[in-house]
Amino acid sequence: MFDVIVVGGGVIGATILRELTKYRLKVAMVEKESDVAMGQSRANSGIVHAGYDAKEGTLKAKFNLLGNLMMPAYTQELGVKYINNGSIVVAYSPDEIDTLYELKSRGEKNGVEGLEVIDTETLRALEPNISPDACGALLAKTGGIVCPYELTIASIGNAMDNGASLYTDYEVCEIVKGVDYFIVKSIDGRELSTKIIINSAGIGSGDISKMAGDDTVHISGRKGEYILLDRESQGYCTHTIFKTPTSKGKGILISPTVDGNILLGPTAQEVDVPDTDTTSTGLDYVKQTADSMCVRVPHYNTITSFAGVRAYSDTHDFVISHSDKVEGLINVAGIESPGLTSAPAIAKYVVEELVSALLPLVENTDFDGRRQSDHYYSKLDNDSKNKIIAQDPRYGKIICRCEQITEGEIVSVIRRNPRATTIDAVKRRLRAGMGRCQGGFCQPQVAQILARELGIPLEEVTKSGKNSRLIVGKTK
């Protein structure tokens, strides 16, 4: 019997799971995919929002600000890349300037510091590639960027190092409510029992709540498509550039990523089925909008495109509460943007305020919140690398040439928490295959290392779990 089961391995479940391990509790996470960070927390903008967007008094406004303030220390402890690059909201016509002042005053009411409306000259000095139409901007100095899946993976890895269990390929299909416990069943017939369920299943959180007996959570999907540019474009812009929101929507953003790429997107398209296919209309819209915001957008450096689906609640605010209908069920649902930013603050609140109301919390004095970055090796100086290579020669063998990732690093992410068991899982942890050749050279080698380390035949190695096998059999 677990004390708490967290359903859903996105950034929300991840930060909650880690927060739970600070106490003497028996906790587990169940995730339907083969790896964590496969939902919204994989494909989003990665922006640590300053907090001027959400309306005063909403949960979004509250947790955005708190999360923004926590993020630098939180990411540092987990060895996750975070950059305080600052955001700017650009007015592209004089009548949009008023909106900038509205955003500024809303932000200030929310408690955001460092907001400043700047003139065109200052803007151009900050971002030389901004379109000549720009006529002013709101600068939010506390805006930042973070890698969303890295944050998710590191939080879960650290929680596991502190005693949490992880069940992947565990798609919850039924929840049986006992007197003071639940049985959480998966489609492949596994069962786990727990006193408390934390529902952080993203797009699936309406269904999970319903399975547990509460049908008041209603979640819909809104797709966002992106284009990612090669690191060759690094320096094209340094701030996260937004358009001024209008009645027609927020437009897209142009932002550096923590890895030095440039990200363009997202679109906003209501979807019934939450697939993450990109569309030619969506990608064209991203390109055209980017071209209206900045000049000389280096589209020729495109290395990939992708999409994510925002899971939003019909209340249009975060749902973070005990279920009114089912005792022991805590819903953390409808966590759309700024959910990534808010995650550390939401987690703290959920555990300290909501879980504590159901179970006594006793501090886990063994808790160690630090985690070595999956990228630590590449940051070492040559002497330190050579000491490691002398111990383990695999650290001297480059597998991914674009990102210069060694076999030793790949083996290490297959072995450490949370274990990488697929090509994409290795890629999310190390960027192996994420460079300009997009895995063309290294994928067969990564597949062979996975097969060897997992003790499975090469045919069983998958790109991303389930039926995503790379090969269909031997040659004649």
Next chain:
Amino acid sequence: MKNYDIIIIGGGPAGLAAAISAYDNGSRDILILEREPVLGGILNQCIHNGFGLTRFKESLTGPEYAYRFVEEVRSRGIEYMCDTTVLEVSTDKQVTAINSTKGVFSLSAKAIILAMGCRERSRGALNIAGARPAGIYSAGTAQKYVNILGQMPGKRVVILGSGDIGLIMARRMTLEGAKVLAVCEIMPHSSGLKRNIVQCLDDYGIPLYLSHTIVKIEGKDRVSGVYIAQVDEKRRPIEGTEKYFECDTVLFSVGLIPENELSKGAGVSLSPATKGPIVYDDRETSVSGIFACGNVLHVHDLVDFVSEEAEIAGVSASNYAMGKGADRRVVSTTCGNNVSYVLPQMLDTNASGMVKLYFRVNKVLPNPTIRLTSNGEDIVVKKKKIAVPGEMESIVLTPAKLQSISGDVVVSVEE
């Protein structure tokens, strides 16, 4: 730090031929660095034949062609280090590399030859809409699975791009029992060699759809199908022309790009047209003492020409290392009508030997006239039966012709 006369980066056909010619020119202190466990480069996975027709007048497989050069390297006792990846080359000709036995280490050289080859453009670069399931490979990756690992990447295949590797893989997959449903090419002409179209597609009844592209890939875990459509002159899909193919695999053969990371790091100037270094006719780059040859310089369609070019670079690097500097009188070469690039980009009109200019046309041109002019004066005029983008063209300039060049050279091809 150990010092060499010449360090060659890459042990593929270019690096091997460069090493041999440098040795035969009198250099002895030569080192080849190769990241793979064996020499030979990409030829090792090209088990089909057709290599060496120009050079050896016989049809060899890729590994056989490579082996001839590996043997020559061995018999001369030229030093090489495999399983070693070069991480950085500096402008002052220091090389930083890594391997399992030495760790990270540095070497220096009097001359360096860049021979790292090229890589395939990926699907992402084309920004094709749809899902991103398993079953999408570049043709070269599929070739590695089939020819090196003995594994089949799929059973029902659609290929985008008619580059040579794509054509070769269409035949290879068919021979291994897969069904290749279509090869789509966005241009109105193939980018591959004519002989490959005939021998790899026509002979197996595989349809080639010119002026077509993939507009959408479907599939949840694994590819389940693709939509292709015809494109207009601006290469935009034409609505209503979509065709659906049920398949489990999509191969991309949409072009090769020189591996530029090390070249850039060394401060070498690159050409936007070839995407490789800008070179003189002796294959020296903009950085003194750094030379380049093979596919890292521009993408060749036949390895025979790679070897030929590498020999030029090898001799030049050897002369450089021996302190025999060239006293050049330089003009630049530029593209005229219908020409997409000319190489070398800089020509020494004082050169004492023959100089061959390579170039490509940007469309199919029947009965073309090739014209090399300088200051409006014809230097060479040559007629041909046909010129196609998939096959590199060349003009040879004798020392006498070179001397007669008075200014920058323009290569054009008229219909």
